[in-house]
Amino acid sequence: MPIISIKGINMPESPIRKLVPFAETAKKAGKHVFHLNIGQPDIDSPKVAIDALKDIGRTVIEYSHSAGFESYREGLSKYYKKNGMDVNAEEIIITTGGSEALVFGFMTCFNPGDEVIIPEPFYANYNGFAQMAGINIVPVTASIEDGFALPPIEEFEKKITPKTKGIVICNPGNPTGYLYAQDELKKLAEIVKKKDLFLFADEVYREFCYDNNSPFSVLNLEGIEENVILIDSVSKRYSMCGARIGALITRNKEVLKTVLKFAQARLSPPTLAQIASEAALNTPDSYFTDVVNEYVERRNILVDGLNKIPGVICPKPKGAFYCIAQLPIDDADLFCKWLLEDFEYNGDTIMMAPASGFYATKGLGKTQVRLAYVLEKDALKKSVKCLEEALKIYPGRK
Known part of the structure; x- marks a missing residue:
């Protein structure tokens, strides 16, 4: 066999x-x-998303653009700007879930054998995505005693080698629920800039912050605009896990150009799910x-x-x-x-x-x-x- x-x-x-x-x-x-x-x-799930599928009004379920429907990307741009992130539609590539965004991003930014540093515990499937891309995860351990706060930056610096090419975070975090403060993210930005690393941020739980806390997006970190890759998804935001629609957002034009090649190879993200996701942008506050x-x-x-x-x-x-x-x-x-x-x-x-x-x-x-x-x-x-x-x-x- x-x-x-x-x-x-x-x-x-x-x-x-x-x-x-x-x-x-x-x-x-x-x-x-x-x-x-x-x-x-x-x-x-939001009623507007369900209604959009019921009233689809199409006779053909066609391919979309490999980067996703332009109207959806334009709508997402408005969503991000409403939430304090200056993102243009051309800086967004729609993916089949946040998972595909991470895989495409890893394969675009890293070579087999490269290392990425991730605070642990982390979303378990990062292990699988790293395996697909042939890269190695180097963990920096957060402690339950301090609620899984970002480990000291010195611990990150100790892990950096010539093979280190990036840092990955999830904010707010899966599996801990920890929300990184702006000061913590700025410390990360300093080391990203100093070592010229990519910073991947999984921000799919942005809407779910508690006790008067607010999320601070890595897209608003100054001085590392070309280093930041944002991962997003409709799965949890709109309780639409089965839609499998995500997004990769970056201001780095070379990254976007390369991610699009992977997106073209898989043809396009799901048409029906994009229709529902675009409609979900009209979900009331x-x-x-x-x-x-x-x-x-x-x-x-x-x-x-x-x-x-x-x-x-x-x-x-x-x-x-x-x-x-x-x-x-x-x-x-x-x-x-x-x-x-x-x-x-x-x-x-x-x-x-x-x-x-x-x-x-x-x-x-x-x-x-x-x-x-x-x-x-x-x-x-x-x-x-x-x-x-x-x-x-x-x-x-x-």
């Missing part, structure tokens, strides 16, 4: 989805599984006010509830809709599997993502889990109770 490629063998599995077979078995056994493992909001208020309530139920459980540590996120919790257990992978195979409380159990998959440093995150507060409030209350009862009887409790 032919042999699978080295790249395929080394492709990491998703820590978010790898326990799905165990969840399916648990459901077949009659258990109700609360899915805290994946960031799939239960919030309704009240939609986001209601969604943010809902997430704040959900966050408080989950995070405050977790911190009341003896032995559990969970910093309160300032953004996104994720948190990392440290549990008094031996191994999160074993615990999450045990919850699905051997535990139930009043017919319920929970599914979480072991946090080891969000670290690049082996051994870190072993007793941590990532949780997404994307379920309605009563489900979150029941989930917290499930976890509390599970920890009382888990054989590997520490």
Whole structure:
């Protein structure tokens, strides 16, 4: 039989989805599984987006421009300007999700064997995107004790080698929910400028900032305009994960020209999803006010509830809709599997993502889990109770 490629063998599995077979078995056994493992909001997508698909008025679902519909890029430009970012339509390339934007960006900016520095824990699929592009992730570890704040810049400088070509951040962060302050980003900008690195920023959770905090975009950092690559997506902003529409934004014309070649090779982003995404730009501000208020309530139920459980540590996120919790257990992978195979409380159990998959440093995150507060409030209350009862009887409790 032919042999699978080295790249395929080394492709990491998703820590978010790898326990799905165990969840399916648990459901077949009659258990109700609360899915805290994946960031799939239960919030309704904007009505204007749904209506645009219902009233499509087309007889042919044609290709779009490889960079995306011009009308959509013009609309996005207005969206960014409304949010304080001076972006022109020509500086935007529409992609099939933020994932494709990252892959195209990595393949454009880095050669195989190059290194990128990423604060860990980070979105697990960055590992997969790096593997696709043949580049190596060099982690700088953030600490749960200080809420996963940006590690000291000195730690970044220690990791820089002749192979270092970029830094990647997510702000607000998945999986921690941490929101980088303007001062933290300015410190990053200094080292980016000093070492002439690319700075990739995944800002897909921009709308979800809490406690009167506001996001500061890397596009507004001065002196590194040619170094910045912004990644965006409609998935979480409009609760449209299945649309698979993202964007890569940069003022670097050479980067745009090269990314477009990759975009042309895959032909075009999805036509129907672009129609919905363009319509979503007309979502009223009240939609986001209601969604943010809902997430704040959900966050408080989950995070405050977790911190009341003896032995559990969970910093309160300032953004996104994720948190990392440290549990008094031996191994999160074993615990999450045990919850699905051997535990139930009043017919319920929970599914979480072991946090080891969000670290690049082996051994870190072993007793941590990532949780997404994307379920309605009563489900979150029941989930917290499930976890509390599970920890009382888990054989590997520490």
